[in-house]
Amino acid sequence: MVSVRSKSTQGDRSLPTNLDSQQGPAIWAVRVLTILGLSGLVIGLDWQGYIPQPIAFLGSKAILAVQGPEPSFVATGYAFPPLLVYGSALVRSPVILQVISGTLLVGSVIRTMGKLGVSRLWQILWTMLILLHPAFGLMLLRDPTWVATTLLLLITLRLLWQILQPQDLPLSFLVVLVGLTVAGLMLLRFEAWWGLVFILIALWCLLLAETWQYRAAALFIVLTMSLFAIGTCVYLNWLATDNPLAFLSQPGSGVRLPGLDSFFVQAGVGEGILKIISWMIQIAPIYVLLMVWLIWRTKFHLQVGLILALPIVLLLINLWEGLYTPNLSQFGVYLALLPLLLGQLPSRQSWRKLLITLGLAVSLVSSGWVLQQNQVIPDEILLWRHLTHQHLPELQPAQQLHQKTIEQRKITAYLFQTRQPQQHILMDDRLHFPILYLLHNTEGLILPHQYEFDVALDYPNQWVGWIVVAGARSPLRSQDAVRRPLAQQMGAEPDSEEALTVPGFHTIFDSPYYQVLQRS
């Protein structure tokens, strides 16, 4: 049997120099500045009214969990990812959660880069190229799910690397930690459920030096905690909806955010690989470069290949599941993993440093080009243009989203100003979660999960003061749990492109995307 771990040599890794201890204050200053900068950016964007879709979704679920109306669990129990929904509820805001997890991630990147065996100049240059990379930036600013996923993936990959080349920490301890981090991934990304098989295979290959009993036990350990996590998710879904896999199909679960239907891409394995290679070369060619480089120069080609392929495999599964959308944020994970890869490569020779720098620069420029070409989801186009002070492109989806966000803010402001405390609002929060998030208050709302929702639909005159529904030309109109039955009651087609009329109510706001009715 090949002793995998015993074969590891010091030569495989660059010699880390602990620069922390040499220039501690400087490192700390950089960290603090970065953290403050990130916090300022995320919170500043929120204040300016730019609210990314994932944050609005998590925020609305967190508000429901914290404030109700009861039974709030029915509305949140099937939401995915549960870890972030309840995490946001715990810290009261997804923005705070985003700042916390983003700070940890950036801190980790800076810390690892500070330990690279190259001069401080190179460290700073490379760190800047990573942090300024649009994919990394967009991930930090708009997608808490990917930030959390990246954090856990980073830890998992580090642990797997240590299992391959153990240093201070004992093997069983590392396996136990892998079990915990992988379980966390199960509560963040649905594709990780399938990816679990790949992780177990990788773990088996990493432990070739151990007995088969040990390997089997290690797999059992990791599998158990992950199955608990999956079981938790399934159980919550069952409790909330009687359907253990409700999050896959029900609107408002978060797996498929409303309005993005046309952007979802599905592909088989072969096609998926091609697509991913194409994306990777456009957005993060540096990861591909370093990955190939590492696999080529290590003795453990298989093991290193498996470790580094894990994030790519997750992406592939995502495509295969049909849950992939073209967004740059998800590629932030590769940028966050770069310090780990750079740490494994000796980069003392100038040409290597130049090559890495070139790779990072190309990644940055090419991903900027992708963004500039509007090849991503509208949410990212909006954020990119907003950050770079550019005009919005004439692209329909981006314009629509922009228009929608303006209308959402208008409706919210109007409701704030005119609604009396005792007046109820009938609304489908599963589709109109940005309005709920902007309202930041669930008092007086009548939502589909409530017992009184059906009664309110039958007798809106007696129960509600306001009705908020999808606009007549909104693609979501047929899914709206308020508009659809009310239209049927009025004898209209649910898909009709005519404005909704409800006896006793008059329309006070009408647009292609939203219609607001007030009791006369």
Place this chain on the structure above:
Amino acid sequence: MSDRLTQLGFYLISRGYISPEHWQLVQHVMIQTLQQNLDQLDFTSQSQLSQEISRRLHQTFISGWLQIPGHDIDERLAHHFPIQQLIKLEFLPCALTAENTLVIAVVQFDQPEIKQLVHRVWPQVTLEQLSITKNQLLALLMGQRLGRLPQACDQLRQALPTKTFQSIDSPFVKALARSGFIANQIYQDQVDRQIWQQMEQQLTPAQQREIQLVQARTGSPLGDIMTRLGYLSELSYQDRLNQFAKLPIISMLVGTDFLEVDVQLAQNFQPRAMMDHHFFPLAWVGERSLQVVIRNPYNSEVESILHQKFPGIEIIKVLGTERDITTLLAQYFRKDFSDRAIYQLLKRAPHESAARVFTVPQLLTLYGLSVMGLWLLSHHFWGALAGVMLVLNLFFVIAIGFKLILSVQGLKVRQQQHGRWETLNFQPQSLPVYTVLVPVYNEPEVIPILIEALRQLDYPQEKLDVLLLLEEKDKVTLEASRAANPPGFVRFILIPDSQPKTKPKACNYGLAFARGEYLTIYDAEDIPDPDQLLKAVWAFKNGPSNLACVQAALNYFNRDENFLTRMFTLEYSYWFDCLLPGLESFQFPIPLGGTSNHFRTDLLRQLGGWDPFNVTEDADLGIRASQRGYVVGVINSTTYEEANCQTKNWIRQRSRWIKGYMQTWLVHNRNPWKSIRKLGLKNWLAYQFFIGGTIVAFLSSPFLWLIYFYWLLTRETWLVYLFPSWTLYLSLVCLLLGNALGIYLNMTAVFRRRYFQLLPYALLNPIYWQLHSIASYMALWQLFTKPFYWEKTQHGLSKVKKHTG
């Protein structure tokens, strides 16, 4: 001149006129003008000295007289005198010759009282005086009383092999050794050589190699090694020592009426000192002579102790084994030790004793809470119940987080510790005496196994001090212990029959006899890792000065026997391999486990020993140590025990543990503010979660499960009142994350130990936890009805042969 000087030195020292240190000083500085200088120093007059020296150097010794063929002691002659007079005047009539000469052995020549007394019986006889030491006289008198006078004479008569042992046969060398003036080692080497010659034929080559190996390693006397290894009985060893020292052996008299002991006299010395130096003062013989039982006649420290108390006295030594001295101490300090074992802590620190279950403020608090609870239930029924649910679930969530952090940290540090102890500078000579307390009760069947396990300990056996703590009424175990013929390092301590009849009381009683610098406790069925004591010594030597105790891990040798033993192993592995190292790492208070806790004996005594009224005295002691500013650590070593394999027995054992936790929690919460000040808020909170949390978790868990299953079956909507808003989320976290983590962390510990076959059983933990709840309700009931009742765990039920795997 040097011989005379030596003799003089011996005399002066043995009479307590001068200490060995003084003598060294005198000899070194003023050797040329010794007599003048002694005179100047006012130790004694010059003429007295000259007289005494010349007399001692020209007298005939009884041993020499007895070696002449035809010379024997006529035991009928002594019957003419009361024995008290013989002892008082220090003489023995030996023989009446045809020439009407009475040969008498005297300690001091030319005593007119002796002459008068003899002449009253035989008016015309001429006296021929032989020199006899007090010890020799005593030996002969005892021999006469026991009808063993010929044997006593033979001992005196026995000639030493002149060739090999010329040097030790010399009175000067003996004198030097006795006085402690030269290193006992020199004399001991000679004794060793003779013992080796005598024993060599009786030992197998393997045994010889073992002994030589141990001696090369430790440098301990051969006699000690052989007795510790069980190749030579203590009594035989004493017999052989007697050949050199010519001192009577007392062993046969110990425990009989023949031995007259001055009880008041023994009170002048600390039992601890007597135990440590192996002596026991018997009685005054005359005005200035003290008869003392001593194990090693060449131990000058004993003489120093005695002379410190009674300067100028003559010490008459009789030989006794370590067990003889233990028996004497137990016999004459029994009540004192027993009282201390029970009441010491209660007297010294009543607020730290569990003798009182509830204090008045605690009862008032309990009453207040009950009244408030009833009021809330009557006025806000659902609100009150929802509040209880919220508090319970909040507590569970914090406890889960706390245990997760502890476990991960524990798992990390536990493994990093591995191997560090090997840096111990292993010099057996420098290793301290280690006391091992083994309380046994009604367990005759485990005694041979226990003794075998103790033999396996990788620790110099002459540095081992094993005390088998036996209840005096437990004759069965006592007989089994005697029959097992334990090696010399094992002593039997009989615990007086009194209430409370608990293990801590027995341990406290045993503590009085402990000689070790360090001390540990093992249960009778324990199999400790052989190097555990060495690891503990390493931990103490490398730990902080306030490190009072280190706890070794406990695990089970019969782990695969049935469901219960598997679950018990999972639980213990988690507790000792994850949680306790985690607690240690964060420097939180550590509740000690039942056995294998190693103490610094002096600190243990300072702490007041164990609380005999607390049924988990070990957990209580750990917390008490932390409260007093001491540190409790853990060591990476395991003791294998027998896991309880019967449900009923398991529940009884567990109910005692939980009751003990309840007692401990109550004791250390009598004054919470004081506890916070002493422990610090962080440690206090950790203690509340660890001790208090365990109780709350076990008591509340069945209710929560019942509610859950009731809902699962009926889907009753009224339950929503119990779990409003956040409470529901907290409950879900407890139900899903709590149980998952509980199971997972349980797995990690057995994974580390490579007990892979137990991994799937961790999934059954929720069932196992219900057994805890049953036991906890039993414990709660007993806390009010029988707070000090010790639910004895029945051992020896396992059908699995002992192995540590």
